[in-house]
Amino acid sequence: MTDYAAILETIYADVQPLLVQGKVASYIPQLSEVDAAQFGMAVYCLDGRTYSVGAAGQKFSLQSVTKLFSLALAFSLEGDAIWSRVGREPSGSAFNSLVQLEYEQGKPRNPFINAGALVMTDILSSRSTASDTAILQFAREICDRQDIEFDLAVAQSEHGTAHRNYAIAHLMKDFGNLHNSVETVIDSYCRQCSITMTCTELAKAGSFLANHGTIPWSERQVLDASSSKRLNALMLTCGTYDAAGEFAYRVGLPAKSGVGGGILALVPGEMAIAVWSPGLDETGNSLAGTYALERFTSLTVRSIF
Numbered sequence: 001m002t003d004y005a006a007i008l009e010t011i012y013a014d015v016q017p018l019l020v021q022g023k024v025a026s027y028i029p030q031l032s033e034v035d036a037a038q039f040g041m042a043v044y045c046l047d048g049r050t051y052s053v054g055a056a057g058q059k060f061s062l063q064s065v066t067k068l069f070s071l072a073l074a075f076s077l078e079g080d081a082i083w084s085r086v087g088r089e090p091s092g093s094a095f096n097s098l099v100q101l102e103y104e105q106g107k108p109r110n111p112f113i114n115a116g117a118l119v120m121t122d123i124l125s126s127r128s129t130a131s132d133t134a135i136l137q138f139a140r141e142i143c144d145r146q147d148i149e150f151d152l153a154v155a156q157s158e159h160g161t162a163h164r165n166y167a168i169a170h171l172m173k174d175f176g177n178l179h180n181s182v183e184t185v186i187d188s189y190c191r192q193c194s195i196t197m198t199c200t201e202l203a204k205a206g207s208f209l210a211n212h213g214t215i216p217w218s219e220r221q222v223l224d225a226s227s228s229k230r231l232n233a234l235m236l237t238c239g240t241y242d243a244a245g246e247f248a249y250r251v252g253l254p255a256k257s258g259v260g261g262g263i264l265a266l267v268p269g270e271m272a273i274a275v276w277s278p279g280l281d282e283t284g285n286s287l288a289g290t291y292a293l294e295r296f297t298s299l300t301v302r303s304i305f
C-alpha cells in the first residue's frame with residue numbers, strides 16, 4: 001500500500017529550495033502581504049483517510065479555485081444551458097485577458113478564466129439575489145464545515161483594484177452576455193474569490209469531483225457521473241490557464257489553481273489533493289505547488305495517463 005504520509009514528507013523536504021523563488025500576487029494589495037515561503041499539502045482519500053504536511057492547517061485565499069465551486073453549482077442547477085454563454089476551450093492567454101473577448105463577441109473561452117467565472121456568477125445571480133451566499137453555502141457543504149467564511153478584507157482589497165474585471169464585465173454586458181448589473185456581478189465575484197480554506201479543508205471540498213460527482217460522506221449527488229467527468233476534463237484543459245498544457249505534461253491530473261497559491265488536483269476514483277504555497281510562477285500558478293504535485297504523481301505513480 002502506498003505510504004502517503006512518507007511521500008508527503010519527502011515532497012516537503014524537496015520543495016524547500018523553491019519556496020523563495022515564487023512571487024506572491026501583488027495586484028490584490030491584501031495578497032501581497034502574505035509570506036511567500038510557506039507550504040502545505042493535504043490528501044483526502046475517498047474512504048476518508050487524510051494525510052497532510054507543513055502548513056496544511058493554515059487558511060489561505062482560494063481566489064480562482066472558487067471558480068470550480070461556481071461552475072459546479074451553475075452546472076448542477078442549469079445543466080448544458082450554461083454552454084450557450086461560455087465555451088470549453090483553453091484560452092491560451094492570461095486569466096484576466098480582454099483580447100479574445102472582443103473578437104469572440106463577449107463569449108468567454110471557458111469558465112475558469114475571469115470572464116467565464118463572471119458569467120457563472122451572473123447565472124447564479126439571476127437565480128438568487130445573494131449568489132455569493134449561495135456559493136459560500138455550497139463551499140460549506142462540500143467540505144462539511146459550517147465555519148468556512150469570506151475574507152472581507154481581501155474582497156474589499158480586490159474590489160478596489162478590480163479595473164480589469166470591471167472592463168471584462170462591461171465588455172460582456174455590451175455583448176449581452178451579462179444579465180445582471182456589472183456592480184452586482186463584481187461584488188459577488190470578489191466575495192466568492194475571498195473564501196478561505198486550509199489545504200485539509202480544500203482537499204475534502206474537492207472530493208466529490210474525484211468521486212464522480214457525489215459527496216463521499218453524505219452520498220449527495222451534486223453532479224451526475226457524466227457531468228463530473230466533463231468538469232474534470234475542463235480542469236485538465238483549462239484549470240491552470242495558459243499553462244494547462246505544461247501542467248498536464250508535468251503533473252498529469254485535472255487541477256484548478258488560484259493566485260492565492262492554492263491548487264486543487266484530483267485523482268478520479270481515488271482522492272483529492274490540495275497544495276498551497278503563495279509564491280507564484282509567471283503564469284500565476286503556485287511554483288512550489290506545481291512542483292509538489294509533479295513529485296506526488298511521480299512518487300505515487302498515480303495520474304490519469
Ligand code: DON
Nearest residue numbers: 063064095193257258259284
Ligand atoms: O479576479 C481575479 O483576478 C482574482 N480574484 C482571481 C484570479 C486568480 O486566482 C487566477 N489564478 N491563477
